[in-house]
Amino acid sequence: MTKTIVVTSGKGGVGKTTTSASIATGLAKRGYKTVVIDFDVGLRNLDLVMGCERRVVYDLVNLVNQESSLHQTLIKDKRIENLYILPASQTRDKDALTIEGIARVMHKLKKSDFDYIICDSPAGIEKGAKMALYFADEAIVTTNPEVSSVRDSDRILGILQSESKRSKMNEEPVKEHLLITRYNPGRVKDGQMLSVDDIVDLLAIPLLGIIPESPTVLDCSNEGKPVILDDDSEAGQAYSDAIDRLLGEITKPHRFMEAPKKGFLSRLFG
Amino acid sequence: MSSKAGVELKGGMYTFMSLKLHTSDTDIINQQLADKVQQAPAFFKNTPVVVDFSALEALTDEQFDANELIECVRRHKLVPIVASLSNKSSPLGDSIAIPLIEGSVRSAATQKSTEKQSSQEQTEEQNEPSSAIEGSTISREVEFIVKAPLFINKPVRSGQQIYARETDLIIMGPVGPGAEVIADNNIHIYGPLRGRALCGVSGNASTRIFCTSLEAELVSVAGSFRMLETIPPELRGKPAQIWLEDGKLRIEPL
Ligand SMILES: Nc1ncnc2c1ncn2[C@@H]1O[C@H](COP(=O)(O)OP(=O)(O)O)[C@@H](O)[C@H]1O
Ligand SMILES: [Mg+2]
Numbered sequence: 001m002t003k004t005i006v007v008t009s010g011k012g013g014v015g016k017t018t019t020s021a022s023i024a025t026g027l028a029k030r031g032y033k034t035v036v037i038d039f040d041v042g043l044r045n046l047d048l049v050m051g052c053e054r055r056v057v058y059d060l061v062n063l064v065n066q067e068s069s070l071h072q073t074l075i076k077d078k079r080i081e082n083l084y085i086l087p088a089s090q091t092r093d094k095d096a097l098t099i100e101g102i103a104r105v106m107h108k109l110k111k112s113d114f115d116y117i118i119c120d121s122p123a124g125i126e127k128g129a130k131m132a133l134y135f136a137d138e139a140i141v142t143t144n145p146e147v148s149s150v151r152d153s154d155r156i157l158g159i160l161q162s163e164s165k166r167s168k169m170n171e172e173p174v175k176e177h178l179l180i181t182r183y184n185p186g187r188v189k190d191g192q193m194l195s196v197d198d199i200v201d202l203l204a205i206p207l208l209g210i211i212p213e214s215p216t217v218l219d220c221s222n223e224g225k226p227v228i229l230d231d232d233s234e235a236g237q238a239y240s241d242a243i244d245r246l247l248g249e250i251t252k253p254h255r256f257m258e259a260p261k262k263g264f265l266s267r268l269f270g
Numbered sequence: 271m272s273s274k275a276g277v278e279l280k281g282g283m284y285t286f287m288s289l290k291l292h293t294s295d296t297d298i299i300n301q302q303l304a305d306k307v308q309q310a311p312a313f314f315k316n317t318p319v320v321v322d323f324s325a326l327e328a329l330t331d332e333q334f335d336a337n338e339l340i341e342c343v344r345r346h347k348l349v350p351i352v353a354s355l356s357n358k359s360s361p362l363g364d365s366i367a368i369p370l371i372e373g374s375v376r377s378a379a380t381q382k383s384t385e386k387q388s389s390q391e392q393t394e395e396q397n398e399p400s401s402a403i404e405g406s407t408i409s410r411e412v413e414f415i416v417k418a419p420l421f422i423n424k425p426v427r428s429g430q431q432i433y434a435r436e437t438d439l440i441i442m443g444p445v446g447p448g449a450e451v452i453a454d455n456n457i458h459i460y461g462p463l464r465g466r467a468l469c470g471v472s473g474n475a476s477t478r479i480f481c482t483s484l485e486a487e488l489v490s491v492a493g494s495f496r497m498l499e500t501i502p503p504e505l506r507g508k509p510a511q512i513w514l515e516d517g518k519l520r521i522e523p524l
Binding site: 125151152154155157158159161162202203204 | 424425426427428429430443444446447448449461464
């Protein structure tokens with residue numbers, strides 16, 4: 001059974017693409033045949049984060065328009081077995097996508113025995129974001145610890161409930177997961193950011209993980225390497241934990257919620 | 271390719287809001303519609319309505335311009351889809367520029383929604399703002415039939431609207447900021463109210479709002495409303511009830 005998971009948020013720049021890349025890579029590393037689709041037509045950057053931008057020949061719009069085959073369009077990852085990238089088009093706009101066209105692509109992916117389809121959603125609550133979430137069985141709602149981001153997430157949860165295929169067909173609702181990204185415990189303590197408890201209380205959905213704010217994320221993006229492959233980084237480990245929870249280990253304790261204890265020197269100098 | 275049908279023509283029953291006009295005076299209609307719509311702008315925006323002209327059929331078209339009345343309805347962001355007359359071939363019918371239907375929409379709509387209620391399958395209507403509150407704007411002849419409350423056991427999210435027509439609304443879960451919960455009767459929220467709650471929207475002033483944590487953007491009882499800024503800070507985040515007393519909105523801790 002193929003599972004389709006959308007990574008969505010409403011707001012831009014919260015870490016959807018970073019998350020899509022790491023979740024897809026993490027699942028493939030555990031042996032699941034996984035494809036990650038960039039729905040951000042016109043602003044593609046998943047291929048950069050995955051480090052395959054020079055290997056893009058065809059893209060999602062070509063595939064939707066039946067100008068290329070699945071085999072021609074999917075890019076196989078060079079590091080991880082079982083991992084494929086379906087890039088977005090740089091040149092077309094979002095109107096090039098249609099639900100019927102995407103339905104055909106989803107059908108082909110299911111026939112190719114993919115275990116997971118990860119959909120990296122564009123920002124906003126317009127057509128592009130709605131396309132990305134339409135076929136979802138599960139949703140990873142990516143939220144930063146800020147009021148505006150939480151509110152957009154609330155909004156997108158409403159859209160998942162009313163505009164996904166599952167809701168339109170009256171099927172079991174989309175399973176919702178909260179992923180808090182760019183979490184900075186120091187700034188939470190100062191009251192500049194919302195705490196994990198605040199966010200969980202506001203959104204009232206199960207917590208999949210907390211990804212700390214970390215400069216490693218940008219370094220990895222620049223290298224074209226999903227941060228989950230960096231075992232030494234806290235962000236990488238936090239994504240690994242999130243994979244465990246996604247695969248059913250829901251009681252796994254959350255890490256990286258506390259501000260690091262200040263060392264002797266920094267205590268001296270405040 | 272399969273020969274799957276691309277279209278299917280079927281009979282169907284839909285519930286629409288109907289707007290009964292009791293006067294041809296555009297100023298009065300304008301004013302009353304503005305008052306009504308302002309209570310729940312998001313709820314009424316782009317909502318299809320049946321414009322019921324049956325009370326004006328006796329007037330001749332020299333006395334008023336039906337299309338001007340329809341235009342007036344449009345200006346309030348309602349979408350007139352059809353005009354209803356008790357007799358389609360009455361002279362008034364010829365002058366109306368939108369499609370016509372015949373008969374009493376009012377009773378049909380009421381019956382339909384009662385059936386729907388009793389079959390217990392009354393879910394939230396954010397995608398179906400067509401539920402009837404017919405006649406409530408201009409007439410005031412609202413009958414309250416005892417009905418099962420509308421029961422929502424999941425969070426109401428930002429951007430969603432829920433309307434409990436002629437009944438109580440019970441919500442188990444939070445009402446998010448930017449969400450709107452509306453009822454003709456009482457509203458009970460077992461969770462924080464962070465969005466807008468409007469009870470008694472058809473004019474029932476003896477209705478109340480209850481919530482376990484008051485953080486609302488706006489609360490309104492039968493059209494009297496208060497915004498967050500004017501809610502006393504000591505009541506914020508506390509269980510509270512909101513009701514009307516001598517025409518004044520009261521908010522008290524539970
Ligand atoms: N945990 C994190 N720590 C630090 N920077 C991050 C983190 N997650 C994402 N970023 C950075 O935030 C920016 C936006 O991330 P991206 O994944 O492209 O967001 P989106 O797809 O939601 O627009 C990028 O520069 C990315 O490197
Ligand atoms: Mg992105």
